[in-house]
Amino acid sequence: MIRKCLFPAAGYGTRFLPATKSMPKEVLPILNKPLIQYGVEEAVSADIHQIGIVTGRGKRAVEDHFDINYELEHQISGSAKESYLVDIRSLLDQCTFSYTRQIEMKGLGHAILTGETLIGPEPFAVVLADDLCVNSDGDSVLTQMKKVYEKYRCSVVAIEEVPKDETYKYGVIEASQLEDNVFVINDMVEKPAPEDAPSNLAIIGRYILTPDIFDIIRETPPGKGGELQITDALKIQAQRNMVLALKFEGQRFDCGSIDGFVEATNFFYNKLKASE
Numbered sequence: 001m002i003r004k005c006l007f008p009a010a011g012y013g014t015r016f017l018p019a020t021k022s023m024p025k026e027v028l029p030i031l032n033k034p035l036i037q038y039g040v041e042e043a044v045s046a047d048i049h050q051i052g053i054v055t056g057r058g059k060r061a062v063e064d065h066f067d068i069n070y071e072l073e074h075q076i077s078g079s080a081k082e083s084y085l086v087d088i089r090s091l092l093d094q095c096t097f098s099y100t101r102q103i104e105m106k107g108l109g110h111a112i113l114t115g116e117t118l119i120g121p122e123p124f125a126v127v128l129a130d131d132l133c134v135n136s137d138g139d140s141v142l143t144q145m146k147k148v149y150e151k152y153r154c155s156v157v158a159i160e161e162v163p164k165d166e167t168y169k170y171g172v173i174e175a176s177q178l179e180d181n182v183f184v185i186n187d188m189v190e191k192p193a194p195e196d197a198p199s200n201l202a203i204i205g206r207y208i209l210t211p212d213i214f215d216i217i218r219e220t221p222p223g224k225g226g227e228l229q230i231t232d233a234l235k236i237q238a239q240r241n242m243v244l245a246l247k248f249e250g251q252r253f254d255c256g257s258i259d260g261f262v263e264a265t266n267f268f269y270n271k272l273k274a275s276e
């Protein structure tokens with residue numbers, strides 16, 4: 001059973017400077033909701049309620065968001081504005097939030113390893129909050145991945161097809177089809193140039209990892225950019241055991257980029273207007 005979801009949230013968010021100079025990128029809002037709240041709601045939709053967040057310096061706003069602000073609540077108590085807090089209150093009721101700090105930014109693999117203290121020896125999900133995923137007509141992406149995990153009991157990554165000239169932004173896999181939308185990973189490369197990419201199947205920010213990944217990360221040498229890459233650790237896991245990739249149903253917005261952020265904003269704005 002997957003009970004825990006880890007959110008690596010220590011990064012500097014340099015692509016959103018100057019907004020992220022004093023504000024964590026995870027609390028940038030799409031409409032009126034911070035990015036990381038969408039991620040936590042997705043975890044809850046997959047029946048995962050223990051939230052672990054790997055933070056860093058300057059991330060206090062993330063912790064404050066998942067807490068009660070008594071002064072504010074007192075101020076708006078009894079007014080119509082209380083309705084704005086219903087969703088976040090419900091998350092606070094349903095989830096526990098634990099934090100640990102990544103002292104140095106040494107890559108996503110290192111961030112996940114830093115989260116080991118929050119996870120322990122059990123399988124867990126990882127959500128990169130700047131990849132915002134929606135599937136309005138069915139199961140959330142994490143729920144789809146959990147179903148694959150429950151059937152095969154191994155690590156699962158979410159993938160989507162990207163234009164060949166964008167492979168340099170992603171972990172890219174080489175894989176054989178196992179069943180509809182599920183692939184066995186044979187090889188994976190972190191951020192390859194288009195000419196070196198083994199396919200156009202890119203990993204997006206959703207993972208289910210078995211706990212042996214922690215020991216594997218410990219023995220993985222630094223990779224692309226001198227950082228400890230989760231892609232490299234997963235490649236070792238794929239060679240020793242099995243790692244699956246799920247071509248998920250739904251849509252993913254790269255909210256770590258201005259274009260994706262605006263697309264997500266428009267998507268949720270149109271959805272809101274259609275519901276009014």
Ligand code: G1P
Nearest residue numbers: 108131169170171203204205231
């Ligand atoms: C990370 C991973 C990469 C993955 C991507 C998904 O990169 O290293 O393999 O494809 O997330 O968003 P980042 O975007 O943090 O540079």
